[in-house]
Structures are given as structure tokens and as C-alpha cells.
Amino acid sequence: RAHLRKVSLEDQFFIVLLRLRTKPSELQLAHCLGVHESTFSRIFITWINFLAYELQDMHEFPASHPRVMASSFQRFPHVRIIIDCTEVFTKRPSGIDARKQLFSSYKHHNTVKFLVGISASGAILFVSRAWGGRASDRKITLQSGLLPKLSPGQDVMADRGFTIGKELEENGNKLIIPAFVGSHRSQLHSREVTGTRRIAESRIHVERAIERIKEFTILQGALDVSLMHVVEQVFQVCTWITNFQSPIVKAVYLS
Numbered sequence: 204r205a206h207l208r209k210v211s212l213e214d215q216f217f218i219v220l221l222r223l224r225t226k227p228s229e230l231q232l233a234h235c236l237g238v239h240e241s242t243f244s245r246i247f248i249t250w251i252n253f254l255a256y257e258l259q260d261m262h263e264f265p266a267s268h269p270r271v272m273a274s275s276f277q278r279f280p281h282v283r284i285i286i287d288c289t290e291v292f293t294k295r296p297s298g299i300d301a302r303k304q305l306f307s308s309y310k311h312h313n314t315v316k317f318l319v320g321i322s323a324s325g326a327i328l329f330v331s332r333a334w335g336g337r338a339s340d341r342k343i344t345l346q347s348g349l350l351p352k353l354s355p356g357q358d359v360m361a362d363r364g365f366t367i368g369k370e371l372e373e374n375g376n377k378l379i380i381p382a383f384v385g386s387h388r389s390q391l392h393s394r395e396v397t398g399t400r401r402i403a404e405s406r407i408h409v410e411r412a413i414e415r416i417k418e419f420t421i422l423q424g425a426l427d428v429s430l431m432h433v434v435e436q437v438f439q440v441c442t443w444i445t446n447f448q449s450p451i452v453k454a455v456y457l458s
Contacts (some may be wrong), residue, residue, distance in 0.1 A: 210236050210246075218243075219250040223441060248433060255436035258443035264328060264352045272323035275405045279379060283357035284328050285321050285409045286349070286365065287386035288340045288419070289313035291438060292425040307336030315434050316428070317344050319442065321412045323405075325452035330442045334434035340364050349376050360406060408452055415445045425433035 218232050233243035268283065276282055293313045296302055306314040314336030320329035331347040344350075344367050353359070355375030363369075368378040383398040417423065419441040426434060 210238060215246050219247055219254075222247060223419050223421050223437070223444075226423070251436045251440060254440045258440060262327070262443055262446065265322075266354060268357075269322050269324040269326070273325060273405070273408060275401070275408075276323035278401055279323070279358065279360065279405060280375070281358045281409060282323055282360050282379060282405070283353060283376075284349070285323070285360040285406060286318060286329075286344065287362060287406075287409045287413060288316055288318050288343060289413045290316045290336055291417075291422050291434070293431065293434070294425045294428050296428060296431070304335035304337050312336070313425075314432075316343060316391060316437075317438055317442075318347050318349070319409065319413055319416070320349065321409050325408055325412065327412060327442055327446050330439050333438065341366050345370060350376075360402065362406065401406060401431050406408050411451050412445065415448070415451060417443050420445075 214236060218236055221227065222229075222232055229240050229247070233240040236243060236246075238246075251310060266281075290307055290310055291314060291452075292310070293305060293315055295313055296305060302313065305315065306315040307316070316334045316336050316338055318329070318331035318340075319327065322328050329347075329349055329352070331343060331349070334343050340362075341364075344365060350367075350370065351374075353371075353376050353392050358377045358379050359365075359371055360379045363380045365378070365380065368380075371378045379402060381402050382396075416438075421437060421440060430437065
């Protein structure tokens, strides 16, 4: 078998991307490189940590609004970021405490959870660290470090489960969520129905962005326990790479 020094950086990089995208076994990929399986594992971990650091550094959160945006956001000119949470299944950990933190009552499965945010142009702006599936959308958002990145007057669009309106107001921002009925009323006003439809037409783009992230096969199915120590880096790398793909929206230029 070839010594690691004989495996070019280009081949190492390619094989790491191959694992993210197609999810062959480590044994198969090690055979492709002509190295031992444990050597490939070290290659993968090294590259994932490196890529997570470098790609994060390349995607500094911009202070200003984009010069292009999806046409649906023209009705929401002050929206800076559209957010949503997503979960990745994991295999059942052996520890009781780990099971408790990872179990998602929404998915009825062990998961890790991330907050993802896109701009009005459809580009990924933000991805949080990994949380156990037990964590709420509110907790993740408030502790993600997102709010301090927002300037006063910049709005956040989200689903109604993100109960962070008060905190955003204190920061000089506004939460835009769909209207909903409650104990005090049984139906929405016609104006609220229209507004909710327009928000849904805009929010769909963050869902499409997350779908694109999950096209990376390594995130499909239940993630192996052996990858749990780098699941955050794996998800972040897959997320940032999607910004190098074709845009998910047909954007219009602002004058």
C-alpha cells in the first residue's frame, strides 16, 4: 500500500468530497487511495476540520443587504436573513445522557440539529454549531450568535415556531412570521391570509436551501456514531459548499 506521503493533496481532497457526496465505505475509499482504512480515516478528519475552518472564514457575515434578491422578497425589503432549523438522524448512542440530549420528540429519533440562514438572494449566510435534537428552535437561535451579527433595522423571517420576537426587538430588529390563530380568535383576517401566503412564498427558499444541503449523501440515513465528533464540521462543510453551486432562486438586481 502507498504511504500517505505518496497520496497527493488533490487526490485526498477529491476522495473526501466523494465521501461527502456519495457515501461509499471508508474501506472502499481507502482501497481507492491505496492506504489502510485507519489512514483514510485520519485523512478525512484532517480535511473536514480544515475545510470547516477555511469555508467559515470565506463566508463572513455581511453587514449590508445583498444587491440582488428573489422577486418574492421585494415585499420584504428589510429582511436580512431567513432562518430555519433542520435535523440529521444519528444512530443510537450507548450513553443514557447522550440519548436524552439527542432524542428529538419531533422526529421521534436521535438527531443533531442545526440552524441555517439564507439571504434574500438565496445564498447561505449562517450555519450554527451542532445541537442535540432535544434543543428547541428558540434556544438554538438565541445561543447561536446570530442576533449580534444583525444591525438595527434588519428583519428576520422565520416560521411561527421561532418565538424570538422580544429578543429581536431589544436588538432593534423585527421578526416576520406567518400569522396564526389562537385561543382569542378562530380565523385570520383576509389581510393576514395574504401576508401569510407571501411569507410562505419567501420562506420556501430556505427550505430549498436545506434540501440542497441534504443532497450530500453522508447526511442521509442515520449518521454513524464514529462521526459524531465531527458531525458539526461535516454539516457545515456540506452547507458552505452549496454556495458554490448554481443559485436556488432567480434573483432581480436592485436599483
